[in-house]
Amino acid sequence: MAAPAPSLPPDDADPTFAELLAGRPDLAAHAQDGLTMEDVPLARIAAEIGTPTWVYSAATLRRRYRAMQAALSEAALDCEIHFAVKANPNLAVLRTLAREGAGADIVSEGELRTALAAGIAPHHVVFSGVGKTMRELRFAIGQGVGQINAESVEEIAMISAAATELGRTVDVAIRVNPDVDPLTHAKITTGKSENKFGVAMADAPALYARMAATPGIRPAGIATHIGSQITAGMGAYAAAYRALADLVRALRAQGLPVDRVDCGGGLGIPYRNEPAPSPAALAGAIRTTLGNLGVRLMMEPGRWIAGPAGVLLASVVLSKRNGARRFVILDAAMNDLVRPAMYEAWHGIVPVSPTDYVAPVSSCDVVGPVCETGDTFARNRGLPTLEPGSLVAFLDAGAYGAAMSSTYNARPLAAEVLVDGARFGVVRERQTPEALLAGQRLPDWYAA
């Protein structure tokens, strides 16, 4: 076999540990305690709960929710925030946001059940998604969800059937596909005409008119969501919202009522050193395009609120060399945090111990134990020599982290912990090896 390519020097463009922490106010490096989240040393959590473990900061969740709300009210916008549950469906995370007044944007019966269990009122829930089943629609309408965002003429027929069956009338918005390029990763681009989402702008007026004549449905407005991890400025947002505003005016000119516009989510965060678009910029784009229509506005942020609120805490299993390359092998893997394998995503990786934090760094590849080369978290990353048992924290793992994890390689799902000031508690138990086997059985004809 060919020798592995030698490690390159660490990427100079990478931010230092201190630079990474500077932008994350609830994380700090203490001379004695090492890396802390709020008032809790992460090493203490690892000692009590083990690793890999997701750790969420309640203070960060609250701060970011409030920052988004403040940006909207400073722009004088009457805009409800529905947290996109798919980014982080942990019950304690949802309860933290529910207490702040957040609603929920959900995409499945499971997410609806979790949101309701977290104390989010059904009328404060928007049901999104391109393939809702009849069972899910019946359940959601029966629970009294506030709005369903429909994505096709076929789905409108299904919603009507479910609602009339239940003797209900449900508020429905049409999700339009504005055909804009949000300049993000192709796998999380959703508002281009080649994507599966929404209905084409040109088809929207006829569909809306048809909806107004469909039993069980009250046409409530229009919605869009153009993509995720949008960091390339407000251009795509503004273009989409201008198209939405034109559509609202065209529908009203036909005598159709439009009283809500759902602006979607997608605001990006700086994982490495990307420019960070602010909620104020997004609020400004909404205000200039949709601000004077006299509609109730909504938005559905997920990543922007929850991403920076979480870390994935992992331990070093061992370090090895293959030729010139140094590999740091962790007890966390792509089944836990799939974003690097799936989206070529960059996550800050910061040593937890105070001595590791200040030790000189050299280049290494950070990998998990899963039997795939794709199980690589980082290449040519500057990290100190890390002994077995040393802890590292993956930053910005609070969105699309635990939510996307799997049990690939028969690895149990990691524990989840909420930190709140000086307190912390397990908010999802680590899956046991026994639980992994539960539900599996051999066919009865194998018994003999």
Ligand SMILES: *Cc1c(COP(=O)(O)O)cnc(C)c1O
């Ligand atoms: C995923 C999703 C969101 C949230 O996206 P973020 O990038 O996490 O803000 C909002 N709305 C819809 C319809 C989605 O599918």
